[in-house]
Amino acid sequence: MSTPAEFPVTWAPRRTRAVLLPVCALLVVMFAVIAVALPANWQFNDRVLMVLSGVLFAAAGLMLARPRISADAEGVTVVNFVRSRRLAWAEIVGVNFRQGDPWASLDLADGTSLAVVGIQSGVGKAQAIADARALRDLVHRHGH
Template sequence: MVVLFSAMAVLLPENWQLNDRIMMTASGVLFAGVGLMLARPKVSADAEGVTVVNFVRRRRLAWAEIVRVNFRQGDPWATLDLADGTSLAAVGIQSGVGKDQAIADARALRDLVEHHAQA
């Protein structure tokens, strides 16, 4: 996006001013930043716990902190009920990517939470 908008800024007609060209390049930077932010969410699990990366925040949770994984019909993404009474959105598991894959991912995470709760 940055390269495309920068090239467009250079190739604009001569009657465009410098501030127009700068704003065109800045727009490319803005769009690229938003695109990177939207591509960032993920949920990953390992032996010690779960890492939830949402749009702007990353949070590491131990298995004992997660009480339940919820992904009800109509929910945009899975949520984790936490031991402190709060919940955390897990945007990395969302139906917009693929409903069947999101359900499988939520079930796999739920199974891991249940497995570690018994251990």
């Protein structure tokens, strides 16, 4: 059984983060260097906008590195690209991760579903399946 023995537990695409965080830092540095190296006929405002462009691209990269899902005794916290949501165990009816899905999803008691981007197939299908099963086991154990 792949269920974690103790709380809290967090699932996140760690390799994605390991790549994106240094790339984001590199983007800011690279755009700052470009701003300094621009020809003399470029205005100060142009240079500032060049640095801000690097910061903007880095912010987008950091958003992509954000997804995760954390579980504790009271429920789960799903953090996706922009939003996060806290759910009690009783609110979660099921965990789905069908073949071809980019990430897992939660079926909720109110009839809706919620994407769980923190468990995604893009970083390893076998690991994503094991993580979804572990989450499903926790939902069955604590949700009923």
